[in-house]
Amino acid sequence: MTSHLEPVPGPLGGRHPRIDAAAKVTGSTRYVADLALPGMLHAALATATVASARVLGVDTAAARAHADVVAVLTAADVPANSIGVIFGDQPLLVTDRVRMVGDRFALVAARTAEAAWTAARLVGASLEELPGVFDPVAAVADDAPLVNGASNVFRTFHVQRGDTAKQAKRAAVVVEAEYRVGGQDHAYLEPQGCLAIPEGRERITIVASCQCPFYIQQGVASVLGLPLAAVRVEQAPTGGGFGGKEDYPTEPAACAALLAWHTGHPVRLIYPRELDLQATTKRHAMVVRHRWGADRAGRLRFAEVETFMDAGAYVGLSTVVAERANVSAIGPYHVGAVRVATHVVYTNNLFGGAFRGFGAPQVTWAAEATMDKLATRLGMDPVELRRVNVLDDTRRTICTGQRLRTPVLAREVLDRAVELAGWDGFRAAPPAADGAWRHGMGVSLVLYGCNLHWGGQRLDRSSAVVILQADGSVVVRVGLTEMGQGNLTACQTVAAAALGVDPSQVQVWQPDTTTVADSGPTVASRGSLMSGRAILDAVRRLRVRLDPVAAELLGCRPGEVELAGGFARVAGSPERAVAMQAVAKEMSARRIETIATGWHRTKARRFDPATGQGAPYEFYAMACHVARVAVDPGLGIVRVEEVTAAHDVGRVLHRDALEGQIHGGVVQGMGWGVSEELRLDRGRLVNPNFTDYVIPTSADAPRITIALVESDSEAGPCGAKGIGEPSFIPTAAAVRNAVCDALGVEVDTLPLTPPRLVEALGERHPFAWVVEAATRPATEHEPATVGPRA
Amino acid sequence: MDVPVQRVVRPRTLDEALVMLAEQPRSRPIAGGTDLMVQLRDGRRSADTLVDLDGLDLAGVHEVDLGVEIGAATTMDAIARHPLVRRRWPALAEAAALVGAWPIQCRATLGGNLANASPAADAVPPLLVADAAVRLASPSGERTIALERFFRGPGTTVMAPGELIVAVLLPAPSAGRVVERFVKVGPRREQIISMVSLAGRAVVSADGTLHDVRVALGAVAPIPVRARRVEAHLEGRRPDAATRREAAARLQADIAPIDDLRAPAAYRRIAAAVLLDRFLEACHG
């Protein structure tokens, strides 16, 4: 694993130890399941095991009678029974209708977790099963059973640019394809969990494993009918999120809060893994239809994309996911005319929601598959076709009509990844088969919009607090969360760089809604960018009071003070310096305010949702992954041997955290691409465990080679761009293209499991005939049927 | 959530254990717990009392007159590393090294793998090709039965309630140039339950013909199976392309895979044929 830019001195771009690493690896970090309070009760949920039914009644008598049960609540006990994060289409507890497996009938609080879950199973719901709909394409049919509201198509999002019919006439080759891209579970180590602590009937504290404390604050306040100020949410150390703890944790938090409110006791709710897998939000399964054409020279003339997103029974964040999917739908390519329609479709399947990449991975998978198909039809090298079409400084308008800021580094990431991976050598002389293993190489690019979409602009601001302690150490509070991705450390780095102190002097604490203002969600790869910018603003404001004190100690003008190396010093004469400790001590002695707040908001943009034209994102990050795989065609097994990842990152804040994001993104992307499959039987997950929901282990991790393409841009703090999602998005597509290269067949369904690959080979598999032979079994007397090509 | 068990008892001798199992209602032996703990938690099995087999001195590989005896409590890790097992029963050593991942191998026992009776249990196909027998103990005494007759169906065996596996007997393998292999198929490199597994063993004569061919497969039938039709066909033949093809066809009558969430039956048939073909190719080389 190599990085091609050496660290610069100082904390920026360096590798100082992560704030949370030692505590986490030594087991000293206390997650919410480790927290207990005197008198604390345990919550459990009574949930539906069928996906579509009318509710005739809910009987809680047996649950109430169970030993150690303190309270059982139903919809009638909920002051405001609605939980949808954007739209009011989801009840916290169902009343008349079950729409998904996992819908809640009742909440139980008991003295032990065992009693609570046992009692929850005793809640009797009398149901009349109704027909359900389990496929997003089937759901749009006129006669499909309705899931939620008057139409199963909740909304359709468009991109319309140019005249595709006219451009189609110039296309020499046209590819039509239908891709079935499966969903994914976040598989965070720590399941959903929270602790609700009531203080009388006045106010409540929620400690939650979550990405978005402000969402929980709003959700709990609305369910309980409290002012926002009466709901305090503290983010517990969070064992992974990946989007799964964006909107969803509001549901368990509201459940625990209700029980705490009713019983007056602290209530802790921890999801068992099976329920977590079944009921929480997932990456959307999508059906993506393509009609793309290119001329003889390989120039893309038009691209038509129609996507059916399986939202599940409630909209949740699906509309926002669709908006992001649209922007990435044709990749970082210049296309004459584009027509995209993305339908958000209700079904009775799993609940679609936020997941690293947010719609972009599915459409990227499809776009990059189509690029390879076009290359095959044109007789072109896949990289060559991409070079003909990729955006760069001279051609930088994306499908929404937005002209990107320069530098546009899509061509650079492509060139770097391809060169490092040895693409040309591999194509010129593909390695010979090694026993059963055949080798393949594939490439994928991604165009990723950083921060929130135009539609979420109102949330795109961020708050920070910086407190200089009397000993010169620094407390930082931000509104965006650490969930393992390294936000605490990124914020520490930015604050240390801005104050010129060693990172070890800076402590960034987990967010709490009472210490900073609403900073929106920790999503969209915006954590470091938005917190970092707010920290810089806070430091700027702190220096209004700090610099004059330092100047006095230094005998210079405040404008001459610079902070570096743990000192305040005179710009231009670094020998005239005074330690930051001394400055802090002096400020404390003089009772000068040592706390400062900071704020950042993104620039306002214009966008037309009807046509999908305008500036959906403020700035963009490009990435290119090249995958080298070995495939055993006989058994359909894929081994991803190496992924070369080139990323347009702006400037590096913390090199280990950045590389960690890329390593994790690649492995998670590979898992989604080859082995992770949410298997449903009428909306019920039949593999709700990690035996049969197959995520990669460390043994499967490929060699990961990283190329960072740095540039100065007006992006995030110190020039950084987001990395959380771009690191995930291209991997599965590159792997798919590599596998198809190795096998010589097209596979348009994700994931590429062994049975699926063997099926894709069809009669080309040397033993395909045994299946038919099996239906005519040989006996001892009769000669066995031998295949067609003996 | 914890497992709903009331007691764990720790006998110090086999007899004590047998008495406890006989006297305690709803009791069950526990060895490494790598199957049982999972099943207790999700309700597939239940017990009020667990009888821990750890203190019974049932672990170890011992040479006996006719071959070796592997104690029921021997871990997969110990089997995978045992020099004699590696030399004479390489398929078993390989299978043990492919159970879960190393932390699991340090707890998972051979007896537990057999008693749990999964059609996909990885130690079983190698033991079937070794013509292994299982030594069982109950309050009324001991009995030894061929492993091939030990399994009844998924999760069930011929063991009576309260009966324990004491050891597995492996007769000395036949002499000559032996090719022996174990291969399992799954969607990742470690921590997989076999979608299909195959153990093969054959003596290759100087003229290239195969003798004493034994082939066993996992996850292709309600219990791990010997491919008797395949074995009969291969006896005395050279594993050339035509023979291999015929073997693949005959194999289909030896197995009875189903569609389940891990793999469709069609895939299992094809993959079993591929594994057999590769084993025979190795015998040909």
Ligand SMILES: Cc1cc2nc3c(=O)[nH]c(=O)nc-3n(C[C@H](O)[C@H](O)[C@H](O)COP(=O)(O)OP(=O)(O)OC[C@H]3O[C@@H](n4cnc5c(N)ncnc54)[C@H](O)[C@@H]3O)c2cc1C
């Ligand atoms: C993460 C993970 C991965 C796994 N991977 C694999 C794999 O790749 N391949 C595979 O084959 N298995 C796998 N397993 C299953 C399991 O590890 C093996 O089957 C193991 O050999 C079971 O042994 P144990 O000692 O843990 O049995 P236990 O769980 O202690 O017992 C299993 C059953 O056998 C009974 N039992 C145990 N010992 C005796 C005895 N001496 N006499 C009578 N009954 C007895 C118990 O009562 C129980 O019903 C995996 C399990 C886990 C948790």
